[in-house]
Structure formats: structure tokens, C-alpha cells
Amino acid sequence: MNKEKGTKRIIQYIIVFVGLFLGYLILRGSQWQSSLHFHTILEVIATFLAAFVGTIALMNAYDKFLFFIFSLYKLEGECYE
Numbered sequence: 001m002n003k004e005k006g007t008k009r010i011i012q013y014i015i016v017f018v019g020l021f022l023g024y025l026i027l028r029g030s031q032w033q034s035s036l037h038f039h040t041i042l043e044v045i046a047t048f049l050a051a052f053v054g055t056i057a058l059m060n061a062y063d064k065f066l067f068f069i070f071s072l073y074k075l076e077g078e079c080y081e
Helices: 002-027 036-080
Strands: none
């Protein structure tokens, strides 16, 4: 089972490497100039993306915290019975 996971992981790394390398080859000659308006739009998108990822991370941490508190409450209740 672990050998299958390892093989799958290696294939994923190769696919990511090939994709990044092809992206480099395609984009290396392009001009990276844009307007102030386009830059502002990209910053707004980056801000919303960061807020979304932060929210998901907080939800994950809070969910683990609530599970821990509920487990302690359940154990405490079993001790009194």
C-alpha cells in the first residue's frame, strides 16, 4: 500500500515539474507590464484569496478545539456515572 502511495506521489511531482517548466518556456519571452487598474484588481483578488484561506484555517483550528472540549466534557460526564 505504501509503495502505491510513493509511486503516485512521484508521478504528481513529475507532473508539477513538467507543468512549471512548460509554463516557464511559454512565458519567458512575454512582457510583464500592466496598468495601475489591473494591478489594483490583482491586489483585491489576492486579498480575498488570503481572507478565504485564513477563514478556512481558523474553521479547521476551531473545529479541532471544539472536538477537544467536547471530548473532555464527555470524559468528565463518564467519570461521574
